[in-house]
Amino acid sequence: MIGNLDLYRIFNVVSKNNSFSQAAQELYMTQSAVSQAIMKLERELDQQLFYRTSKGVVLTNEGKLLYEHIHSAIGIIQVGEEKLSALKTLETGHLRIGVGDTISRYYLLPYLEEFHDKYPAIKLTILNGTTTEIVRFIRSGQVDVGVCNLPIEDEHIHVIPTFKVHDTFVGGDAFYDLSQRTLSIEELMEQPLIFLENKSNARRYVENYFTQKGYPLSPDFELGSSDLVLDFARINLGIACVIREFSQHYLEKKDVFEIHLEETIPSRTIGVCYLKNVSLSPAVKTFVDSIEVKKR
Incomplete structure (x- = not known):
């Protein structure tokens, strides 16, 4: 293979125009430079590619054969460059997010709506799971980024x-x-x-707090979703552990009432997470940045 692909690019333009002078104008080169490039290519391939005539140049049979392949190859390269450019400008791409149901509904949805409105060509894939499962999704490459309950202890x-x-x-x-x-x-x-089931980070955080205070948990109900937890509380089946910020609708409607403790449970955080030492795609980076900007 010829090391300098520029020779093929010049050959392609000359072939389309059947003229060194027109090719030189299109390539912003001198006619002499174009002629020398074609002669170099012919020497490298040990084939005559053009017949020189008074009206321009005409491809030889060997030149026609080469042109079919070079024209196709350059077209593929241009498509590749255009797709890379589209990725950079978010005209195409794929964003895969791992998130739990509660965080997705009460925290992530506005960010997803805004991102989709700005970049409708980006394909969105949402994979639901607990924090432990989301970390596994990230490490296995199933998702690009996770939004979940912290803390996460993974180097x-x-x-x-x-x-x-x-x-x-x-x-x-x-x-x-x-x-x-x-x-x-x-x-x-x-x-x-x-309470939520004990496989959730939110449940474990509260459970660890009470255990440290000398009160191991033994809930009467352990449920799979925060909405169910709130609904069970609403119909008076017990007192439910919930996230205040995600329960405002129930509290404002007075479907449930907040019960305060003498010792307040320390606050915790929700966060965005992704693999270290891995370059984020433009779509992923833009999405992460949009959340970081809003938190300030």
């Missing part, structure tokens, strides 16, 4: 905290009187409790 994952949340407790009408005062942890533990 291969880069984490950007983006949104602070507060774990709290709520109850329905039957527990309204408790909402009018503060409860000790001991009093809370005497109530029927509703």
